[in-house]
Amino acid sequence: xxxxxxxxxxxxxxxxxxxxxxxxxxxxxxxxxxxxxxxxxxxxxxxxxxxxxxxxxxxxxxxxxxxxxxxxxxxxxxxxxxxxxxxxxxxxxxxxxxxxxxxxxxxxxxxxxxxxxxxxxxxxxxxxxxxxxxxxxxxxxxxxxxxxxxxxxxxxxxxx
Numbered sequence: 493x494x495x496x497x498x499x500x501x502x503x504x505x506x507x508x509x510x511x512x513x514x515x516x517x518x519x520x521x522x523x524x525x526x527x528x529x530x531x532x533x534x535x536x537x538x539x540x541x542x543x544x545x546x547x548x549x550x551x552x553x554x555x556x557x558x559x560x561x562x563x564x565x566x567x568x569x570x571x572x573x574x575x576x577x578x579x580x581x582x583x584x585x586x587x588x589x590x591x592x593x594x595x596x597x598x599x600x601x602x603x604x605x606x607x608x609x610x611x612x613x614x615x616x617x618x619x620x621x622x623x624x625x626x627x628x629x630x631x632x633x634x635x636x637x638x639x640x641x642x643x644x645x646x647x648x649x650x651x652x
Contacts (some may be wrong), residue, residue, distance in 0.1 A: 508516035520600035527570045527604025530595065532611060534567030534575060535642050536593045542644045552589040552645055554579040569593070570601050582626035592623030594639045605633040605640055616643040 497643075541564035545553045551557050556577040560566050569575050573595035597605065599639035609617045618625040618641040619633055625641050634638055 523600035524604040527601045528607040531608035539644045580624045592641045602633045
């Protein structure tokens with residue numbers, strides 16, 4: 493009988509210790525990590541495709557149709573968001589090709605996109621109401637942002 497009582501007390505003590513020391517993962521962690529990975533992979537693959545296109549054609553691509561499917565498989569996108577590729581200029585002298593993620597970001601997607609852009613140069617990222625905006629040194633993506641632009645390559649780099 494004393495052994496049974498000691499066993500029950502030991503089980504209760506172990507249960508209390510287990511419950512007290514559990515570190516729960518944040519519920520949004522899978523979405524944060526997936527968004528981060530998708531943004532970084534889309535940036536890498538689209539940048540490489542843009543460089544190959546530029547070498548083959550002597551000019552940079554102007555839209556997604558220029559790259560897909562000959563140079564690039566369309567990048568996977570976070571749920572509910574869209575990728576766009578475009579070309580324009582900013583500051584009157586920088587002209588180039590950009591990749592843009594648009595849509596209504598959830599809090600977890602905004603956190604994942606922020607983690608991704610921290611790995612990129614702040615000189616290539618912009619956020620705002622539309623795609624193709626000049627880089628604005630963004631380091632944190634707001635949940636309300638409608639468009640995140642990542643500049644891939646400028647014409648001046650193609651000429652070098």
